[in-house]
Amino acid sequence: MQQQQRMCISSLTISHSCSASTTDSSLFTTTIPKTDDMIENNLQEDLFSEDILVAKNSMPEDDPNGNTLHDAREIRWGPQHAGAKILAGQYTKEKRIQEIISIILSIIFMIYNFICIYRYFDVRNWYLIIPSALLGILTADLASGIVHWCADTWGTVDMPFIGRNFLRPFREHHIDPTSITRHDFIETNGDNFAVTVPYLLYMAYKFTYWNDTDIRQIYNFEVYMFLLAIFVSMTNQFHKWSHTYFGLPSYIVFLQRYHIILPRKHHRLHHVVPHDTYFCITTGWLNWPLEMIHFWSWLESIVEKYTGAKPRSDDFAWAQKTEKVHCY
Ligand SMILES: [Zn+2]
Ligand SMILES: [Zn+2]
Numbered sequence: 001m002q003q004q005q006r007m008c009i010s011s012l013t014i015s016h017s018c019s020a021s022t023t024d025s026s027l028f029t030t031t032i033p034k035t036d037d038m039i040e041n042n043l044q045e046d047l048f049s050e051d052i053l054v055a056k057n058s059m060p061e062d063d064p065n066g067n068t069l070h071d072a073r074e075i076r077w078g079p080q081h082a083g084a085k086i087l088a089g090q091y092t093k094e095k096r097i098q099e100i101i102s103i104i105l106s107i108i109f110m111i112y113n114f115i116c117i118y119r120y121f122d123v124r125n126w127y128l129i130i131p132s133a134l135l136g137i138l139t140a141d142l143a144s145g146i147v148h149w150c151a152d153t154w155g156t157v158d159m160p161f162i163g164r165n166f167l168r169p170f171r172e173h174h175i176d177p178t179s180i181t182r183h184d185f186i187e188t189n190g191d192n193f194a195v196t197v198p199y200l201l202y203m204a205y206k207f208t209y210w211n212d213t214d215i216r217q218i219y220n221f222e223v224y225m226f227l228l229a230i231f232v233s234m235t236n237q238f239h240k241w242s243h244t245y246f247g248l249p250s251y252i253v254f255l256q257r258y259h260i261i262l263p264r265k266h267h268r269l270h271h272v273v274p275h276d277t278y279f280c281i282t283t284g285w286l287n288w289p290l291e292m293i294h295f296w297s298w299l300e301s302i303v304e305k306y307t308g309a310k311p312r313s314d315d316f317a318w319a320q321k322t323e324k325v326h327c328y
Contacts, residue, residue: 095165095190096186096187096190098190098194099186099187099189099190099191099193099194100186100190102190102191102193102194102197103185103186103189103190103193105193105197105201106193106194106196106197106200106229106233107193109196109197109200109201109203109204110196110200110226110229110230110233112204112207113200113203113204113207113222113226114226116203116204116207117219117222117223117226120207120212120215120216120219122219125219125220128220129220129223132220132221132223132224132227133223133224133227134227135224135227136223136224136225136226136227136228136230136231137227137228137231137282137283137285138285138286139224139228140227140228140230140231140232140235140282140283141231141280141282141283141284141285141286142280142286143228143232143282144232144235144279144280144281144282145279145280145281145286145287145290145296146279148170148279148280148281149279149296149299151166151167151170152170152174152275152279152312152315153276153300153303153311153312153315154303154309154311155167155314156314157171157314157318166191167314169191170315171314171315171318174271174275174315174318174319175318175319175321177243177271178243180236180239180240180243181240181243181244183240185237188236188237188240189233189234189236189237191236192232192233192234192235192236193233195232195233196229196232196233199225199229200229203222203225203226206218206222207222231282231283232282234282235281235282236281238261238262238281238282238283239262239267239281241256241261241262241264242256242261242262242263242264242266242267242281243264243267244264245264259283259284259285260283261282261283262281262282262283262284263284266278266284266287267281267284269287273319274312274315274316275312275315276296276297276300276311276312277291277296278291279296
């Protein structure tokens with residue numbers, strides 16, 4: 001299926017074969033005529049076919065009316081989707097309390113550790129500190145891809161504890177991608193901040209109780225871990241901004257345009273049914289190289305071979321929880 005997906009992206013014919021999860025094949029069969037200009041310019045051809053693929057097989061996020069008043073007999077995406085309503089209703093008060101505590105703790109440790117890193121900073125080691133920081137950002141991007149791929153591809157919302165608390169937002173996000181833009185800072189970022197708390201606490205312990213000599217020996221590693229923690233924490237915020245088409249501050253748009261954080265158009269490729277590509281959502285820097293080596297399809301074939309589990313079967317099931325609506 002991944003091979004078919006890539007073929008869809010690079011060719012001008014989009015067919016039902018690249019969207020095995022969909023319920024209505026007629027919605028996904030389109031042939032786009034070639035023009036002379038496009039034959040001369042392969043890059044332009046790829047960009048154009050990506051635009052068409054995104055337009056046909058994902059929710060129109062840059063059109064606010066299209067998000068809620070989709071012109072279709074059957075609602076395929078958005079807050080009115082039957083599955084999206086069920087999933088949104090499963091966000092509990094206990095979960096929110098856990099998110100608030102995680103964010104407060106994480107921010108306290110971030111500030112403390114930043115002060116310590118600044119205190120021990122030695123500009124003569126810039127050639128080690130800068131690569132350590134960049135490696136931390138790259139690791140965060142890879143981690144975002146692996147976690148996102150795991151949650152999208154395997155498991156079900158019915159699984160004890162992780163189903164409702166961890167997998168539910170991923171299912172909701174595919175059938176109502178703009179729901180993330182209606183979530184506040186706490187709901188958007190609570191889980192990611194929670195992940196960073198244990199290590200940030202350990203880092204604070206080291207900076208507090210270790211002697212100067214020992215701290216200097218681990219300094220570059222702690223810079224790496226600090227940047228990793230910051231970018232892991234901010235991953236879903238970057239992701240939220242990649243779905244926000246209205247009212248973003250100009251500096252965020254600048255960061256997106258120069259691909260310092262996840263760009264909007266780049267992330268739209270993940271939201272093309274069946275959501276089997278471009279899983280990295282922190283900066284998105286690793287998406288292209290991982291696609292080149294067929295990383296995700298390779299991993300899926302291994303898991304499928306040894307477990308027999310079908311990739312994205314739960315995701316497909318939620319996508320099909322549509323209800324007929326009548327247009328008057
Ligand atoms: Zn996804
Ligand atoms: Zn998304």
